[in-house]
Amino acid sequence: MVKVVGRLKLREELLAITLLSLVAxxxxxxxRLSIPAIAFYVRExxxxxxxxVGLLTSSFFAAxxxxxxxxxxxxxxxxxxxILNIVVMLFIIHGAVVILYSMFSDIVHITMLRAVQGILNGISWVTIQVSLGILVPEKLRGRAYSIYFTSGSLGGVLGNNIYSLLAYxxxxxxxxxxxxxxxxxGLLTMALLLIFKSRLRGVVRGSSKAGFNYLGVIKCLRDVLLVIIVALGLSMFTSFIRGDLSYVYVSESLGLRRDVATNLIAFASLIALxxxxxxxxxxxxxxxxxxxRISTFxxxxxxxxxSMPYVVTVFLGIFMFSSGNSAVIAIARRIAVSSKVKGLAVGVLNTMSNIGMVSGSLIIGYLYDVIGxxxxxxxxxIMFKLPxxxxIPTLIALMTTLALKRGRT
Incomplete structure (x- = not known):
């Protein structure tokens, strides 16, 4: 289990938040720059x-x-x-994998490449998120994670905007x-390692196998189980909002050009932060x-x-769902990293969210083909049946938050 030694000064804490947010x-x-490019490439x-197209998202999140x-x-x-040392190399390898898309023209190999991206992504982001929780005190963690995920969302918005300029x-x-x-x-992650070298050395592993009590781990995870269920429910629809299929849906449902659809998604996601x-x-x-409760509602x-086929309502829909979802993501990590098994709690939370993304993208992709x-x-x-x-899983997540009692989160 991860043990934490000492704490940073406020200035160092802010520097850690800044660096990790820049990495995000x-x-x-x-x-996000590559996702719409590949989505339109395989579709058109x-x-x-x-x-x-949904399978691309599923393979990524399954891995x-x-x-x-x-x-x-x-x-x-x-x-x-x-593990942070390994992550530095994984970011560079991820960039090399992206280039390989241009070398294939069949859906099988492209899906396999997306799965490789998922493997690299899974290791990298869990490690970065645990690092943030370790370097920031509990009283700041909710906002620190919000800033972190906001920075990631801003990167996604800019990625979409850059793609809209290069769409053709x-x-x-x-x-x-x-x-x-x-x-x-990758270079920024290396900088984090160098700057907080002594602090990260204070984050040590369990000294023996006996120190890793699996029954104790299960008990610790039980404390965040209901929060994980809420995150799982939202993640199933997140696969639609943030996945490859969202660009196709917005473009086809509103009759918009691909660059306009991409910008609409980007701007709605931006102000949702x-x-x-x-x-x-x-x-x-x-x-x-x-x-x-407020976020899920x-x-x-x-x-x-x-679900309403109008530009304004689709824009508001993306804005409202993205706002609630981004808050749930931050709050869930805040709770997870406060547990005794920080790394595993964040890892399981990410895993369940990814399972939701996998199942959601497959189900929604199938529904899109069947009911269109x-x-x-x-x-x-007028409302589209598909959204x-x-x-429905997000509605179940809302009901779960209403069933929760104060002190159980």
Missing amino acids: FLGTLAL SLGATALS RAVTATTAGILIDRLGLKR NPLIQVLAISLLTFMLA ILGYMFSWIADKYDDLIAL TAVSGIIML LSPVISQGI LIAG
Whole structure:
């Protein structure tokens, strides 16, 4: 189990938040720059079905689900500093993998490459997230994670915007920028290691196998189980909002060009960060449970708005769901990293979220092929069935937060 020695001064804590947030910004920018490029490439150039496009997202998150828990266990057993050294190389390798997309023109190999990205992503982000929790005190963790995930979202927005400018350029040009950005993320991680070398040396592993009590681990995870269930419910719809299929849905449902659809998603996600931060502030200052309930309710409301075939409602839907989801992500990590098995708790949380993304993308991709954009009309209000059906797990997550009692989170 991870043991933490001492704490940093406020200035050092802010520096740690800044560096790790920049890593999140650059790493997400690199990934989100390549996602729409590959999504439109397989859909338009290769003629892939919606299910095949959804399979890209599923393969990525399935691989990430496996490696997320593995990374958490390795952090608890081998030490954070050792795994961070590996992560530096993984960012650079990830950039090289992105370039390989330009060398294949069949969905099988492209899906395999997306799975490799998931493996690299799973190890990297669990390690970075645990590092943030270790370097920041509990009273700041909710907001620190909100800033961290906000930075990642900003990177995603910028990645989408850059892609919209390069949407009709050769694929290799887009992927080359992604490669360079991944390399920068790796260099920043190396800088973190050098600056906080002595502090990270104070984060040590258990001294023996006996020190890693599996029954104790299960008991510790039980304390965050209900929060994991909430995160799982939202992640299933997140696969739609943040996955390859979202660009296709917005473009086809509203009749928008690919660059316009990408910008709409990017801008809605951008302004959602403000509301998401406010929810995380409530968690830090007042109560985790209240913040979880408000955030999840906002996400459910966003799904309803997204189902209406109008630019304004789709924009508001993405904004509301993204706001609620970003807050739940931050609050859940705040709770997980406060447990006794920090690495494993964050790893399991990430794994379950990734499982939700995998199952969600497969189910929604299948539904898209089967029911497409068929509407349901009630009292003159037109709504697409697809988002409403896909949003059922998020509704269950909301009911779970209502069943929770204060003190159980």
